[in-house]
Amino acid sequence: MRDLRDPNLGSASMDDLIDTVLRQLRSDPRADDQIANRKRRGQQGGRPPAFDRDAYKLRNTVERCINCLKQWRGLATRYEKTATVYRAGLLIAGIFLWSAR
Template identity: 75%
Template sequence: RGHLRRRGIRAVIPQRADQAANRKRLGRLGGRPPAFDREAYKQRNTVERCINKLKQWRGLATRYDKTATIYLAGLHLAAIFIWSAR
């Protein structure tokens, strides 16, 4: 976390309730709670759902393709199928 803070990268995943309770219990020794950006969390959720949809396509999930160009072509095909089904 310290490394991420030094680089200016904010927390995107919200803090768990038990971690927040432990932090409060420790008082000032518990440290500073990580900043939470709700908009970044929404965008992360959208990206993760898209990646999971793409991984449902067996060729992308298993990565059997030998070359990057064939893998990219499969990625484009999967994206077209997802887009057309929408």
């Protein structure tokens, strides 16, 4: 079995190695800078302040529709050479998906 010890850590066990890495991550000064930057910027930066359930439902519906359309080989591979033929295939696939509901 291979020796997994880091030469910089000596003969430390794996638990000591994990503890060392976690300690370094917790003491990373960049994390404090990121938190301060988010607080300073407010709603203009960082994570969104709240979860919008209606926007999520609409986005999820669109993503699921696109995933269903990707099941069509002609649409997924973009085999058609012209935009009009590709659009026609997209419309036909949409009609089939709509009628299957």
